[in-house]
Amino acid sequence: MSNACSHRQIFLSLCFLFCFTFPCYVKSDELQILLTLKSALNKSSTDVLDSWAATGSVCSFNGITCDAGGSVKEIELSNQKLTGVLPLDSICQLQSLDKLSMGHNSLYGAITEDLNNCSKLRYLDLGNNPFSGPFPDISALSELQYLYLNGSGFSGRFPWKSLENMNNLTVLSLGDNPFDRTPFPDQIVKLKKLNWLYLANCSIEGKIPPAIGDLTELKDLELQLNYLSGDIPSEIGKLRKLWQLELYTNELTGKLPAGLRNLTSLEYFDASSNYLEGDISEVKYLTNLVSLQLFENRFNGGVPPELGEFKKLVNLSLYTNMLTGPLPQKLGSWADFDYIDVSENLLTGPIPPDMCKKGTMRGLLMLQNRFTGEIPTTYASCATMKRFRVSNNSLSGIVPAGIWGLPQVEIIDIAYNRFEGPITSDIKNAKEIGILSAEFNRLSGELAKEISGATSLVKIELNDNQMSGEIPDGIGELKALSSLKLQNNMFSGPIPDSLGSCASISDINMANNSLSGKIPSSLGSLPTLNSLDLSRNELSGRIPESLSFLRLNLFDLSYNRLTGPVPQSLAVEAYNGSLAGNPGLCSSTFKSFKQCPPDSGMSKHVRTLIVCLAVGAIMLASLGCILYLRRKEKDHNRSLKEESWDVKSFHVLTFTEDDILDSIKQENLIGKGGAGNVYKVMLSNGVELAVKHIWNTDSHGRWKSRSSTPILGRRSGKEKEFDAEVQTLSSIRHVNVVKLYCSITSEDSSLLVYEYLPNGSLWDRLHSSRKMELDWDT
Numbered sequence: 089m090s091n092a093c094s095h096r097q098i099f100l101s102l103c104f105l106f107c108f109t110f111p112c113y114v115k116s117d118e119l120q121i122l123l124t125l126k127s128a129l130n131k132s133s134t135d136v137l138d139s140w141a142a143t144g145s146v147c148s149f150n151g152i153t154c155d156a157g158g159s160v161k162e163i164e165l166s167n168q169k170l171t172g173v174l175p176l177d178s179i180c181q182l183q184s185l186d187k188l189s190m191g192h193n194s195l196y197g198a199i200t201e202d203l204n205n206c207s208k209l210r211y212l213d214l215g216n217n218p219f220s221g222p223f224p225d226i227s228a229l230s231e232l233q234y235l236y237l238n239g240s241g242f243s244g245r246f247p248w249k250s251l252e253n254m255n256n257l258t259v260l261s262l263g264d265n266p267f268d269r270t271p272f273p274d275q276i277v278k279l280k281k282l283n284w285l286y287l288a289n290c291s292i293e294g295k296i297p298p299a300i301g302d303l304t305e306l307k308d309l310e311l312q313l314n315y316l317s318g319d320i321p322s323e324i325g326k327l328r329k330l331w332q333l334e335l336y337t338n339e340l341t342g343k344l345p346a347g348l349r350n351l352t353s354l355e356y357f358d359a360s361s362n363y364l365e366g367d368i369s370e371v372k373y374l375t376n377l378v379s380l381q382l383f384e385n386r387f388n389g390g391v392p393p394e395l396g397e398f399k400k401l402v403n404l405s406l407y408t409n410m411l412t413g414p415l416p417q418k419l420g421s422w423a424d425f426d427y428i429d430v431s432e433n434l435l436t437g438p439i440p441p442d443m444c445k446k447g448t449m450r451g452l453l454m455l456q457n458r459f460t461g462e463i464p465t466t467y468a469s470c471a472t473m474k475r476f477r478v479s480n481n482s483l484s485g486i487v488p489a490g491i492w493g494l495p496q497v498e499i500i501d502i503a504y505n506r507f508e509g510p511i512t513s514d515i516k517n518a519k520e521i522g523i524l525s526a527e528f529n530r531l532s533g534e535l536a537k538e539i540s541g542a543t544s545l546v547k548i549e550l551n552d553n554q555m556s557g558e559i560p561d562g563i564g565e566l567k568a569l570s571s572l573k574l575q576n577n578m579f580s581g582p583i584p585d586s587l588g589s590c591a592s593i594s595d596i597n598m599a600n601n602s603l604s605g606k607i608p609s610s611l612g613s614l615p616t617l618n619s620l621d622l623s624r625n626e627l628s629g630r631i632p633e634s635l636s637f638l639r640l641n642l643f644d645l646s647y648n649r650l651t652g653p654v655p656q657s658l659a660v661e662a663y664n665g666s667l668a669g670n671p672g673l674c675s676s677t678f679k680s681f682k683q684c685p686p687d688s689g690m691s692k693h694v695r696t697l698i699v700c701l702a703v704g705a706i707m708l709a710s711l712g713c714i715l716y717l718r719r720k721e722k723d724h725n726r727s728l729k730e731e732s733w734d735v736k737s738f739h740v741l742t743f744t745e746d747d748i749l750d751s752i753k754q755e756n757l758i759g760k761g762g763a764g765n766v767y768k769v770m771l772s773n774g775v776e777l778a779v780k781h782i783w784n785t786d787s788h789g790r791w792k793s794r795s796s797t798p799i800l801g802r803r804s805g806k807e808k809e810f811d812a813e814v815q816t817l818s819s820i821r822h823v824n825v826v827k828l829y830c831s832i833t834s835e836d837s838s839l840l841v842y843e844y845l846p847n848g849s850l851w852d853r854l855h856s857s858r859k860m861e862l863d864w865d866t
Contacts, residue, residue: 118159121178123140128172133169137150146160151163153187160185161186162211163189166193169193169194170190171194171195171196172196173196174195174214176202176205185208186211189213190213191213191214191217194218195214196218197220198221199223201224201225203224204224204225206229207230210233210234210256211232211234212229213236215239215261216240220243221244222245222246223247225247226247227250229250232257233256233257234258235257239263239264242266243265244267246265246267246270251279257279258282260279260286260287263286264290265290266291267290270291270292272293272294272316277300277303280302280304281305282303283305284306284307287310288311289313292316293315293316294315294316294318295316295317295319296320298321298322299323300323302326304327304328304329306327306329309333312337312338313336315339318340319341319345320335325348326350328351328352331356332356333354333357334358335358337361337362338361338362340362340364341363341365342365343364344359348371349370349373351374352374352376353376354377355400356377357380357381358379358381360405361384362384362385366387366388367389368387368406369392372393372394372395375394377398377400378401378402379402380403380404380405383405384408387411389411390414391411391413391414395419396416396419397416397422401422401423402420402424402425404419405428406430409433410434411434412434412436414437414438415430416440417441418442419443420443424446424448425446425448427449427475429453430453430454431454431455431477432455432456434457435458435459436459438459438462439452439459439461441464441466442466444472445466452475453477454477455478460482462485463485463487464488465488467490468490468491471494471496475498476500476502477500477501479501479505479525480504484508485508491514492511492518498520498521499523500521500523503526506530507531508530510531510533510536511533514538515542516541518542519543521544522544522545522546522568523549524547526550528551528552529552530554531553531554532555535555536560537560537561539563540563540565545566546571547569548569548573549573557579558582559583559584559598561585563584563587563590564587565589568592570593570595570616572587572595572596575599576599576601577600579601579602580602580603582604582605582606582608583598583611585608585610587610588608589610591614591615592616596611597621599622602626603625606628607622607629607645608632609632609633611634612632612637613634620638620640622644624648625647627648629650630652631650631658631667635658636657636658645667646665646668646669647668647670649670651670651673652673654677654681659678664680668680732834733745733833734833734834735830735832736814738828738830741830742771748777752839764780764783766781767779778842780840782837814840827842828842829842
């Protein structure tokens with residue numbers, strides 16, 4: 089009996105000891121698991137894991153929540169700048185873990201099937217990480233309520249069948265992953281507790297199933313950016329709790345379903361960029377709308393008048409449809425209205441006056457319609473306006489003065505209307521304006537000199553108006569200006585010399601005005617000028633020699649009062665018509681012009697100076713020849729191959745440096761220029777190359793002597809031309825631009841190796857006597 093009691097006491101003691109020590113073993117294991125996780129994320133740029141120490145309690149670690157028994161229940165480390173590979177084989181040994189939140193980090197690698205061991209998870213967030221590979225089957229996670237995998241780089245076929253047993257799922261976010269294309273999954277419409285479904289941009293195709301109407305708890309349904317087709321099912325009207333419906337950028341057809349009117353809780357509706365048609369009358373019942381986006385469809389009919397009574401509406405985009413009739417005049421007058429874009433429709437009537445009533449509007453875009461009437465004066469005080477675009481309508485009247493000076497406006501586009509009056513001095517307040525487009529109106533008066541204060545201007549398009557007076561000299565202060573179009577007005581006086589300070593300008597058109605005086609020579613210093621049209625004015629004097637430095641696609645000085653000789657570089661056939669109508673011009677090249685006298689108007693003193701300079705030049709040339717011959721005799725044994733060359737390739741090369749250097753000889757010479765010679769090189773494999781040999785000279789045109797100074801420290805003169813050509817051509821990859829294979833540089837000279845093109849340059853085709861028919865439309 090005593091032995092039995094003794095054994096019983098020993099057994100009870102062991103049980104007590106086990107029950108007392110078991111939690112310690114569990115906690116020790118959990119500590120090791122978390123330390124393993126910390127080690128896997130040790131490259132993270134964050135201090136969030138600093139509290140995870142081997143001597144600490146896991147329940148005190150940042151991001152860790154324990155249950156009543158002291159076991160790890162939640163890991164919340166989302167948006168913590170973590171990087172590394174998740175050790176799921178270790179994490180899923182945490183027996184009580186029901187929340188794993190690692191979203192919005194930089195975690196990478198694959199998600200393994202070890203995730204199935206986290207069978208008690210109710211919340212899983214791996215979204216917005218750069219993972220890779222397919223996502224595994226997770227059928228074991230049947231208790232999940234929240235699943236976030238959006239934007240995480242998963243690919244391949246998603247295991248939709250994994251969702252079949254997740255009957256408690258309320259949030260499913262799988263969008264923005266490049267999955268394989270698949271029809272709308274049947275498993276989705278069986279998840280009756282879903283209130284948030286995000287399947288945007290994850291390759292869903294086919295029709296939206298009518299059974300979508302069974303998900304009556306849905307508040308957010310986002311199916312945008314997929315390949316969905318067919319009609320929007322009328323059953324969608326059963327989703328009476330829906331707050332947001334996003335269907336944009338699919339291939340949906342048909343009309344807005346009749347059941348749509350039942351979605352009276354809907355605040356955000358976007359079905360833009362589809363092929364929907366019919367009227368939009370269904371939206372008149374959606375009185376809680378905050379944002380309505382139906383642009384780029386085929387809708388017709390009118391805009392429901394009820395939209396003018398919507399108390400929450402702040403965004404309305406209906407552009408590129410076929411809508412007709414007027415806009416509700418109370419539109420946007422109730423809430424903090426943000427923007428409207430109804431461009432490219434057939435809308436008529438006046439502009440609603442009170443869309444900026446609350447002072448929050450940023451965009452008014454109503455271009456390409458048939459609106460009439462004046463611009464409401466209320467918009468002149470809309471200080472938040474950034475884009476004001478009403479071009480291509482039938483609007484009229486005087487533009488309210490304050491419109492020109494809106495402090496945050498970036499675009500004022502009122503072109504192709506019937507506006508009158510001046511551009512006022514208020515323009516000086518428009519510090520952010522980049523584009524001023526008011527062409528084809530009836531604007532009059534002078535161009536306000538205060539326009540120089542609008543220093544962000546990039547484009548000024550005021551052509552085809554009735555503006556007069558002088559072009560303000562302050563135009564030169566607009567350093568960002570790239571396009572100035574003032575043609576077909578009544579401007580007079582001189583062209584401001586300050587225009588030559590607009591270093592970014594590429595397009596100047598002042599044709600058909602009454603401008604007078606000389607053409608400013610400063611225009612010849614504009615580095616990016618591509619088009620210059622000063623035709624049909626009253627300009628006089630000589631054509632500045634500085635214009636010879638420009639390479640223009642469009643050049644027109646015709647029908648002015650210009651006199652004197654045409655600069656030689658402009659006396660090419662392509663510019664012949666560009667100088668017509670100037671009887672005072674003379675040229676020895678154009679037969680249509682009178683011949684210039686031999687002295688070309690030079691005085692006796694100038695001719696004497698030229699003769700002296702010519703004699704001096706001959707003497708210097710003779711001296712130079714003597715010195716050159718002596719040096720040639722001294723250095724006759726020196727060849728190009730003795731130089732130290734630096735090769736920089738821009739394509740895969742099939743030739744060597746020696747192949748090029750061996751071909752630089754007289755019999756291969758095919759062209760000469762001021763900077764050097766051009767040689768044709770035939771490689772052993774039959775490939776033909778063109779090699780441009782540029783000599784490096786100092787500021788006096790002398791050969792540079794050898795020294796130990798690094799090449800890059802001596803770039804000047806012709807070498808700057810070489811650097812510019814290399815920088816430009818090496819960055820271009822275009823079928824119609826000659827290919828630069830490599831550059832080869834030494835101390836005394838530089839080589840550019842191109843593909844060989846036998847028919848010369850485009851300049852030769854256009855301007856020389858070797859014209860030939862081009863094989864594209866000109």
